[in-house]
Amino acid sequence: MLTIGDSQFSSRLFTGTGKFASADQMLAALAASGSQLVTLAMKRLDLKAGFDDILAPIRQSGVKLLPNTSGARNAKEAIFVAELAREVLGTSWVKLEIHPDPKYLMPDPIETFNAAKVLCERGFTVLPYVHADPVLCRNLESVGCAAVMPLGSPIGSNRGLETAAFLKMIIEQANVPVVVDAGIGSPSQAMAAMEMGASAVLVNTAIAASRDPVKMALCFADAVSTGRKAYEAGLAQVHQRAIGTSPQQALTAFLSE
Amino acid sequence: MSFFDTLSGLSREQLRMALYSTTAAQVEAAIEGEQGNLDHLLAMLSPAAEEYLEPMAQRAAALTRQRFGHNIGLYLPLYLSNLCANECDYCGFTMSNKLKRKVLSHDELAAEMAVIKPQGFDSILLVSGEHETKVGIDYFADILPLVKAEFSHVAMEVQPLSSEHYGILVEKGLDAVMLYQETYDPETYRRHHLRGNKQDYGYRLESPERIAPAGVDKIGLGVLLGLDDWRMDALLMGYHLDYLERRFWRSRYSISLPRLRPCVGGITPKVQLTDKGLVQLICAFRLFNEQLEISLSTRETPSLRDNLLGLGITQMSAGSRTEPGGYVNPAAQLDQFEISDERSAAEVASVLRSRGFTPVWKDWEAGWIGTN
Numbered sequence: 001m002l003t004i005g006d007s008q009f010s011s012r013l014f015t016g017t018g019k020f021a022s023a024d025q026m027l028a029a030l031a032a033s034g035s036q037l038v039t040l041a042m043k044r045l046d047l048k049a050g051f052d053d054i055l056a057p058i059r060q061s062g063v064k065l066l067p068n069t070s071g072a073r074n075a076k077e078a079i080f081v082a083e084l085a086r087e088v089l090g091t092s093w094v095k096l097e098i099h100p101d102p103k104y105l106m107p108d109p110i111e112t113f114n115a116a117k118v119l120c121e122r123g124f125t126v127l128p129y130v131h132a133d134p135v136l137c138r139n140l141e142s143v144g145c146a147a148v149m150p151l152g153s154p155i156g157s158n159r160g161l162e163t164a165a166f167l168k169m170i171i172e173q174a175n176v177p178v179v180v181d182a183g184i185g186s187p188s189q190a191m192a193a194m195e196m197g198a199s200a201v202l203v204n205t206a207i208a209a210s211r212d213p214v215k216m217a218l219c220f221a222d223a224v225s226t227g228r229k230a231y232e233a234g235l236a237q238v239h240q241r242a243i244g245t246s247p248q249q250a251l252t253a254f255l256s257e
Numbered sequence: 258m259s260f261f262d263t264l265s266g267l268s269r270e271q272l273r274m275a276l277y278s279t280t281a282a283q284v285e286a287a288i289e290g291e292q293g294n295l296d297h298l299l300a301m302l303s304p305a306a307e308e309y310l311e312p313m314a315q316r317a318a319a320l321t322r323q324r325f326g327h328n329i330g331l332y333l334p335l336y337l338s339n340l341c342a343n344e345c346d347y348c349g350f351t352m353s354n355k356l357k358r359k360v361l362s363h364d365e366l367a368a369e370m371a372v373i374k375p376q377g378f379d380s381i382l383l384v385s386g387e388h389e390t391k392v393g394i395d396y397f398a399d400i401l402p403l404v405k406a407e408f409s410h411v412a413m414e415v416q417p418l419s420s421e422h423y424g425i426l427v428e429k430g431l432d433a434v435m436l437y438q439e440t441y442d443p444e445t446y447r448r449h450h451l452r453g454n455k456q457d458y459g460y461r462l463e464s465p466e467r468i469a470p471a472g473v474d475k476i477g478l479g480v481l482l483g484l485d486d487w488r489m490d491a492l493l494m495g496y497h498l499d500y501l502e503r504r505f506w507r508s509r510y511s512i513s514l515p516r517l518r519p520c521v522g523g524i525t526p527k528v529q530l531t532d533k534g535l536v537q538l539i540c541a542f543r544l545f546n547e548q549l550e551i552s553l554s555t556r557e558t559p560s561l562r563d564n565l566l567g568l569g570i571t572q573m574s575a576g577s578r579t580e581p582g583g584y585v586n587p588a589a590q591l592d593q594f595e596i597s598d599e600r601s602a603a604e605v606a607s608v609l610r611s612r613g614f615t616p617v618w619k620d621w622e623a624g625w626i627g628t629n
Contacts, residue, residue, distance in 0.1 A: 019326020021613040043409075046379055046619040053615075073474075073507070077625045084624070102509040103502065103548050156324055209322045 002199055004177050005093070005125040005146040007064060009036045012194065013224040014066070014179065016040070016204025020213065023057050029207055030061060033217035039066040039095050039202065042081045047088055055089075066127065068095035074108070075115035082119055094119065095149065097129040105155045109136050113143070120144035129181055132163035137170045137178075148174065149181040149202065152193065156205040158185025161192055171197045187216075187223035194227025195235060259466060260500045261459050264441065264493065272299065276488050279303035288312055292547050298495045301541035302488045310536060317543035317569045324547050328617045329609055330572040331602065332380035332412070332552075333373055336581040337361050337400070341386030343453030346524050347439075347481060347517055350386040352452065359581045360392055366400055370407045372584040376576065376602040379619040380410040382435065384579075387416035387455055394422040398429055405430030410621040412475070416454065417464040423471035430626050434468045436461070437479030437513065441493035445485040449524075465497075469505035476501065476508050477552070482538075483517030483526030491538055495545060502546075511550035511572065514538055518556050518597075532561055536568065543569035555598040562598055563608055575605035 002009045015035040020026035030038060038058060045055055058065065067085035072078035075098065082094040096119065098112050099105040107130050119126045125146045130136055132150040140148055150170055153159035160183060161167060171178050177199035184190050185206045193201050203220050210216040276299055284306045287297035300306060301313065338360040341350040349356075361369065373381070381404060385392050397415065404411055412433035413426070423434070440446050443458050450456045465476050478497055480490040498510055514535060517526040530538075535557075542549055552572035553562060562573065577596055578584050600608075606616040 019328060020615065021327040022610060022615060041620075043620055043622050044617070071621065072625070077622070080624050081622060084622075100507050103506065158323065205323060205326070208326050 002177060004037075004127070004199075007037075009200070011036050011221070011224075012200040012228055013190070013221055014039065014200055014202040015207060015217070016202065017054055017058065018044070018204060019208035023053050025213055026054075026208070027057050027061060029213040029217040030058070030063065032214045032221065033203075033207065034221045036063050037066050038063045039068045039204075041070040042067050042085050043071040045088075064093070065089055065091055066093050066095050067091065068097055068129075069115075070097050070099075072098050073100045073111075074098060075111045075118070078111070078115045079118055082115075082124055083122075086124070092123055093125045093127070095127045095129060107131055107151070109133060112136075113139060116140050116145055117143045127179065132166035132170060134166060134169040134173060137174060141174065141176050145176060147177040147179055147199070149179045151182040152180050152189070153183030155182040157183050158206055159183050160185055160189035161196075164192075164196070167193070167198070168196060187219045190220055191223040191227035191230075194224055195230050197231050200224075259463050260497055261462050263500055264462070264496070267493075267496065269442075269489070272492060273486075273489060275299055276303045276492065279305040281305055281308065284309050288316060288544065292545060293499070294545075295492075295495060295499055298541060298545040299492055301544060302492050302495075302537070304488075306537060306541070307533065310533065310540070313540040313544060314536065314568055317540040318567050320543055320547050321567070321569045321571070325571050327614050328620075329566065329570065329614045330380060330550075330617045330620055331378060331606065332382055332410075332572060332574055333376075333378045333602070334382045334384045334414070334554075334574060334577050334579065335366075335369055335373065335404075336384045336579060336583060337366070337396075337415075338385040338388065338392045339581050340388035340391050341453075342388045342390075343386075343455040344451040345453075345455060346449050346451065347484065360396070361400075361581050363400070363403065365582055365585070366403060369582065369584045370404070374407055377606070377618045378602065379408055380412070380621070381408040382412045382414055382574070384414045385416075387453065389416060389454060394418060394425065398425055401426060401429040401431060405623060405626070409619055409623040412477070414477075417461050418467070420467035420471050423468050423473055427472045428626065430623070431473060432621065432625075433475035433477065433509075433511075434464075434473050435477035435479065435511075435513065436464045436468070437477070437481065437515075438462060438494070438497070439479075439481045440484040441480065441490050441497070442485045449484060462497075465501050465505075469501065469508045474509060475511060475550070476505075477511040477513060479513035479515060481515055481517055482530045482535075483528055486528055487530045487534060487538070491541070495542070498546065498549070509548075509550065510546075511552055512542060513552050513554065515554060515556055535561075536565065539565060539569045555596040558597045559600055559608075563612065566609070566612060566614060573605065575600065576602040 011034045014037045017040040069078040069081040078098050098108045127147045129149045137148040153162040179200045180193040180198045181202040190201045207216045279300050283300045287300035290297045339350045344352045414435040446458045550571045553570045555577045609616045
């Protein structure tokens with residue numbers, strides 16, 4: 001079981017709600033994924049209009065909601081959205097994402113840290129989306145974030161774990177769960193993140209934009225589960241070359257002379 | 258260096274020759290190439306690329322799906338005024354046209370919004386003719402809070418303003434500015450803009466450089482396709498986009514691809530852009546810039562709009578009226594241009610769903626005012 005804050009999750013696959021063709025398709029894919037934590041953008045919710053095509057069906061499905069601050073360009077806007085989410089959705093969980101760069105949606109480390117600090121002080125369970133920066137992750141942990149969410153590659157890029165070397169450092173050092181978020185494009189990439197020791201992965205585009213989102217959600221569920229089991233079983237160490245026991249020029253032979 | 262200087266430094270003749278002498282091999286390399294390359298954009302806008310529409314469309318559709326998913330944003334234009342102090346020969350609002358001129362009062366604005374809001378819209382585009390003294394910064398600053406109280410996302414398509422005035426409007430809830438150059442050819446521009454402030458080609462051209470620093474989130478570029486050689490105009494718009502993205506990285510960008518439509522007393526297009534050409538334009542820009550928002554207005558017919566959906570379009574209007582007061586009183590004959598797709602918002606949303614898209618009404622927070 002994975003524990004984040006006060007909640008436990010048996011599935012280590014988290015999913016998103018954007019980019020689906022319809023609410024029905026989204027619900028079917030979420031069900032197939034087995035995901036128990038689902039993120040949704042607060043900017044998409046029309047609470048005034050009263051006809052909401054995203055929130056109501058997710059609520060019915062019983063999964064835990066992780067409202068996100070997507071669209072926020074600075075700490076002030078993100079904090080505003082987090083407070084709004086707590087007020088209208090009744091959850092203090094928030095996926096903190098701040099991207100002032102609309103092209104690649106790269107997270108702003110300074111604004112994210114500042115917002116995380118304020119939100120943690122105000123009692124939120126904060127899961128910040130960040131670049132795979134080990135020092136930033138430690139700093140976010142120290143101000144009270146419940147988990148960190150470093151990226152594998154840019155959002156929606158499906159390019160996989162381009163930050164692998166840094167993800168390994170973060171996983172090695174973290175005292176909070178590490179959720180690899182963004183850029184995971186295929187089940188094999190999700191499995192690789194889990195084998196590496198990630199606590200969970202968050203996948204949206206690769207499921208929602210596939211030809212068959214339900215089938216793809218099943219594939220991701222299998223991959224995440226297998227990757228986790230492999231990590232727990234302990235992967236054999238990788239060696240650069242074969243280890244010979246009787247080399248031609250023995251360097252330690254003198255010991256027995 | 259402003260974009261005016263950048264543009265002046267380009268040899269249009271060389272670009273034109275390159276466009277019309279592009280080879281099949283160059284088109285193939287462009288389609289397979291990385292995004293953001295202006296030479297590739299040129300190749301994809303060339304006549305040679307017409308033979309590659311299908312592979313371009315396949316790639317454009319896949320890229321759009323990956324970036325924007327199955328979402329299509331819906332917005333509506335709200336015409337504030339048809340007063341205009343410009344004489345432009347392609348536009349129904351042109352000064353010399355004999356039509357009833359009107360500026361919406363608070364009450365009339367409220368009445369328009371009361372018709373629009375129940376249809377589901379949460380993103381509005383405020384449009385006016387260009388009349389600096391009667392419909393200028395004071396009017397905009399006065400009505401913006403009323404509009405922002407109803408719509409999370411507020412865009413404007415009005416005359417170019419000063420950076421200071423854009424800043425004032427951002428504080429009151431302005432999120433996006435659409436400002437179309439109409440044509441990047443100064444000579445063609447001069448021929449179509451006969452009187453008024455809009456004659457100042459350079460001031461208009463440099464407007465995005467005043468809009469972005471004022472903190473406006475989204476900037477819309479556009480050319481009126483048909484005024485000049487659309488391949489050249491589209492290419493130079495690509496140069497403009499490239500210039501802006503390099504300097505103003507916090508802004509989002511969108512483009513519009515309006516084709517010259519008949520209007521009262523207006524001209525007929527000099528260069529006809531066919532449906533095939535429009536498809537080529539949409540696909541070329543999607544392959545050039547995966548993140549670019551591309552909007553499609555009701556100038557186009559229902560069947561064409563439905564077929565263009567998957568290729569790269571991210572935003573559509575639906576059920577538009579192009580005259581001030583037109584939502585309350587649809588019979589008024591004060592249109593800026595004729596619309597072709599007369600389907601209601603609900604009908605368009607239903608078509609979107611049946612074609613596997615999610616109509617997105619809201620995608621912004623009204624509370625994000627002036628904090629960027």
